[in-house]
Amino acid sequence: MxxxxxxxxxxxxxxxxxxxxxxxxxxxxxxxxxxxxxxxxxxxxxxxxxxxxxxxxxxxxxxxxxxxxxxxxxxxxxxxxxxxxxxxxxxxxxxxxxxxxxxxxxxxxxxxxxxxxxxxxxxxxxxxxxxxxxxxxxxxxxxxxxxxxxxxxxxxxxxxxxxxxxxxxxxxxxxxxxxxxxxxxxxxxxxxxxxxxxxxxxxxxxxxxxxxxxxxxxxxxxxxxxxxxxxxxxxxxxxxxxxxxxxxxxxxxxxxxxxxxxxxxxxxxxxxxxxxxxxxxxxxxxxxxxTPAVQAVPLSAARASGLVGVDMNADHLAAWRLDAHGNPVGAPRRFAYDLSGTMQHRDAQVRHALIRLLHWAKRYGLAIAVEDLDFNAETTREKHGRRRRFRRLISGMPVARLRARLVSMAAELAIPLVAVDPAYTSRWGAQHWQKPLTSKNRKTTRHEAAAVAIGRRALGHPIRRRTTPPRTHQSDGYGHRTVQAAPGAPGREGPRPHVPGPRSRCVPPGRGANAGDQNTHHRSGCSAEHETWQQGSLPLSL
Known part of the structure; x- marks a missing residue:
């Protein structure tokens, strides 16, 4: 690009x-x-x-x-x-x-x-x-x-x-x-x-x-x-x-x-x-x-079980859990805070939101991915012109306070922090993830999509989703091509197991005699024809 x-x-x-x-x-x-x-x-x-x-x-x-x-x-x-x-x-x-x-x-x-x-x-x-x-x-x-x-x-x-x-x-x-x-x-x-x-x-x-x-x-x-x-x-x-x-x-x-x-x-x-x-x-x-400097965990260890992508905003933290392949897991979380009032009230609000985020990540044993933000060059009035409200919004974001608090509080709970480049996370997250993650029962916001983009960048995956196939090919033998599996993942292109149920009347996955074997669909030379259970020839007389 x-x-x-x-x-x-x-x-x-x-x-x-x-x-x-x-x-x-x-x-x-x-x-x-x-x-x-x-x-x-x-x-x-x-x-x-x-x-x-x-x-x-x-x-x-x-x-x-x-x-x-x-x-x-x-x-x-x-x-x-x-x-x-x-x-x-x-x-x-x-x-x-x-x-x-x-x-x-x-x-x-x-x-x-x-x-x-x-x-x-x-x-x-x-x-x-x-x-x-x-x-x-x-x-x-x-x-x-x-x-x-x-x-x-x-x-x-x-x-x-x-x-x-x-x-x-x-x-x-x-x-x-x-x-x-x-x-x-x-x-x-x-x-x-x-x-x-x-x-x-x-x-x-x-x-x-x-x-x-x-x-x-x-x-x-x-x-x-x-x-x-x-x-x-x-x-x-x-x-x-x-x-x-x-x-x-x-x-x-x-x-x-x-x-x-x-x-x-x-x-x-x-x-x-x-x-x-x-x-x-x-x-x-x-x-x-x-205190003596603590040896940071390797990046590969922080990525091993997935992580939590966090998008920092003026009034809340948008977070979404991702697995090791970059797939969103469960529902997004929102940790709100109110930055009005005295300095002590604002600081308490920030600490309360961060401790809820850290306890949620600690529950699953995951690292946290955040943006390495710096708004020093973004608050000038010449950059955004007449957009005074937007300038005040950026200036009011407690980026330095959030970053300092998050680093110290995460160190106490032994939760690794992964910092990523903030370039294009909001734009590409909304472009590639906001619509696919929106359903009839849940409307995904731009900030939640940005959290997914931040988490995927921290995991080393591209933000762009894999190309969606036509509707008629989304349940073929190779599985959904939109699954965000790594190129070298075992079984990435294996056959999709049947889900047992009253309609399909099939056995659970991996239990049948021909599970994962398509040999019986090729009639000529089928090995099943030579099994011992085949019916023998009829007698000439009774």
Whole structure:
């Protein structure tokens, strides 16, 4: 097929390499909260200054400058706090750098699209692969002006990229912009100020193997006691020896608590982060650590018993079970979720839908096939023009959240994940599978057909179905030619057994004397003529 891009080969998704668990700090006193805020604000100020120094260094930053920044912070806090701050700053700068690269790509995509449409006559129709011209001269003129704006932005961003300049907001750009729209957000100035200060605090410390309980800065004992090593200027607030402050609250990690206790018992590194949820008025402690990379199962083993093809959509997951030959088995499943409301509600909806999908796949011992989606280049307004609703639909799909959640949850249940190229799965699934799988009692949707296409691509089969023979030849001795058996499958072209029943009055398959043998249909030279049960010659007299 001309013009179709090459489809990448499917692969087994590697498991996660990190674990993060969280628990609430219950029973904190007013003094505990005051100390946590003072320490977090002080370390947040140091982190802001260090981030400014890191951004000023740009691409000229090296190991020597890193050591210089750490020495400057050590005198104002401690060596371990300084190490945590410099590492977090470097990670934040790298994240901003990657976001800058994605923004450059988005600007270039928009410019290329506008240039293509401006070069076409007004009102020219587009194709499936490329958009057409603009609808009117007024729109053409407006887009020509927007092209100049995007080109200026691209020039500025490229200059910043080459110079190594990034723009980072500690606390979040969205929360900063909320300050100018307090009425729309339903916040007062004091409420916004509390959230802003909480977001800019720094209360996280990296773990260190070989030290007591895996962390000297923020230490959590086996009985759940939490103690913090105070910075030097705040050592006067200590209520324990060696400049430490012990909180009145206790933690008990319910999720993966056994793994956490095994690590701190062996004094293995565990990183901790303390943060305040201003909206709920609660404090939380997050523990995280790295895990060794697990050897992924071979692709052939994941395909052995078939798998479950899953099509991700804006409001549900469409899934269909396929056997090893790529044939749909049973009825499709739909796992719906609602992405309206708060972030916590959306996250709970995603987790609930995924756990139902994983339990269904676990019941049959099957792998899961998903698309390797990336919508970074699809959400630009220049690609889809006036289709604002469609752009919002794509932007609202929680692809990254679904992918991260699915990988971690599948690893816990030991379910292999197979990622496939998403090219043409929806189009070819609807073309080849939607109508054949539709019956009088069930209407197959486009998304369910796409799930079948995804599963067949993961199994290594072509998405296209085998050619359907004429109606009169669909029950011949070679069986249905639409059966999706592999070319080397044994018995693929064998005779079809008769189904026993009152109408056919035949014996069950494989029970008759001539089961699978068509020798008796050839009358001449039939071996049955020489059997011993043939009637002998009549006597001449009685």
């Amino acid at each position: 001309g013009g179709v891009r090459e489809v990448a080969a499917p692969f087994v998704v590697p498991g996660p390499v990190g674990v993060a668990i969280r628990d609430r700090l219950k029973g904190l006193t007013a003094r505990d909260e005051g100390v946590l805020r003072l320490v977090g604000d002080y370390l947040g100020t140091l982190a802001s200054r260090d981030l400014r120094a890191r951004c000023a260094a740009g691409l000229e930053h090296d190991v020597g400058r890193w050591a210089e920044r750490k020495r400057e912070l050590t005198g104002r806090s401690s060596s371990r706090w300084a190490g945590s701050i410099t590492k977090a700053t470097h990670d934040q700068w790298g994240l901003a750098r990657r976001g800058q690269a994605a923004h450059l790509q988005s600007l270039q995509t928009g410019i290329d699209t506008i240039r293509h449409r401006l070069a076409l006559p007004v009102g020219a129709k587009g194709t499936k692969k490329a958009p057409g011209g603009y609808r009117s001269e007024g729109e053409w003129f407006a887009k020509s002006r927007r092209l100049r704006v995007l080109e200026d932005r691209l020039e500025r961003e490229r200059a910043s990229w080459e110079a190594g300049r990034v723009r980072v907001v500690r606390g979040g750009k969205r929360l900063l912009n909320t300050r100018h729209h307090l009425d729309d957000a339903g916040l007062s100035e004091d409420a916004w100020r509390h959230r802003w200060e909480a977001a800019r605090r720094f209360l996280q410390a990296d773990g260190e193997s070989g030290k007591r309980h895996g962390n000297e800065t923020i230490r959590v004992s086996l009985d759940g006691e939490v103690s913090i090593k105070l910075p030097v200027p705040l050592a006067r607030l200590a209520n324990a020896p060696r400049g430490r402050y012990v909180l009145a609250a206790r933690v008990a990690f319910a999720h993966r608590g056994e793994a956490w206790r095994d690590r701190i018992t062996a004094n293995r590194a565990v990183a901790y982060r303390l943060h305040e949820d201003v909206g709920r008025g609660r404090w939380y402690l997050t523990a995280s650590w790295t």
